[in-house]
Structures are given as structure tokens and as C-alpha cells.
Amino acid sequence: MELRKEIEDIKNQFKKGESAIIPALHKVVEKYGYVSEEGAKVVADVLEISLDHVISVATFYQFFKLKPVGKYHFQICTGLTCMINGALDLVHFFNKELGVKENEVTEDGLFSYEIVQCIGCGDKAPAVLMNDQRIEGLKVARLKEMIEEFRSKEGKEPS
Numbered sequence: 001m002e003l004r005k006e007i008e009d010i011k012n013q014f015k016k017g018e019s020a021i022i023p024a025l026h027k028v029v030e031k032y033g034y035v036s037e038e039g040a041k042v043v044a045d046v047l048e049i050s051l052d053h054v055i056s057v058a059t060f061y062q063f064f065k066l067k068p069v070g071k072y073h074f075q076i077c078t079g080l081t082c083m084i085n086g087a088l089d090l091v092h093f094f095n096k097e098l099g100v101k102e103n104e105v106t107e108d109g110l111f112s113y114e115i116v117q118c119i120g121c122g123d124k125a126p127a128v129l130m131n132d133q134r135i136e137g138l139k140v141a142r143l144k145e146m147i148e149e150f151r152s153k154e155g156k157e158p159s
């Protein structure tokens, strides 16, 4: 379904356009993988609110990305407990093995990462969110296996 139509349907479920911003932004992410400018403009237009307001809402919530991310986006906790249990090893893996810095996407479009603070599972550190999935006690060896599994699933050659 066209994005505009989907956002109109969302708008019709709410009394005020303002209340529909977050579900509408989720639709944009479903379509583009992030909050694209084009998508944000459709949200502003359909909900009859300013583009600045739509962007400010998207910026406020960490789960909305304003730039493209990999299909498999990792949020790596570098809170104290995760840090002393090897979180930086995961960051270095992305930097050295996958050749990407924070918020960059691998050439195949599959992987990206960002650093976050405590996500509430420091007893099984280091903790990571991979898209919506929480992964606890993630070590480099397992991360490497996961990357290869995802590459294989997506029909990409192992590195």
C-alpha cells in the first residue's frame, strides 16, 4: 500500500493528528528502514503538522533513525558493566572486520552499529540489541558467527 494511504489510515484511527505521529513514523521506517526526509514530509503533510515538529519527535526517540542503518543494526551497550566484559571488543570487530565506524553501513547494506548506554541487562554483559532482539553475553566469536549466518541467509559471500 502506498505510504500516504497507510498514514491516512493511521490518522483516521486518532482524534488528533498529533497522536498519530509515532505510529506514522513507524510506517515510514517500515518502508525506508529509517525516517527518510521524503517519508517525514508525507507524515507532516497528511497529519497537517510542521515538518520541523515531525523531525523533532523522530529525533527525541532513540529508536527512530534519521539516517539509513544496516538491515541488521546492532546497538552495543558500553555502560560500565558491559565495558569491562568486552563491549569494546564488539565495537572493534565492527571497525576492523567489517570496516565500518559507528552509524556507517557495510557496503552490502547489511550491518551497522551504534553505541548506547545501559539497556538493562548488565548481569549478562556485554548486552546488545540487534534490531528488536536483545542479546546478552555476546562475545566476538558469536558475533562473527551471527554475521556469517546473516550473510549466508541474504545470499552474500562470507568475507
Ligand code: FES
Pocket: 077, 078, 079, 080, 081, 082, 083, 117, 118, 119, 120, 121, 122, 125, 126, 127
Ligand atoms: S551496562 Fe550494559 S546493559 Fe547495563
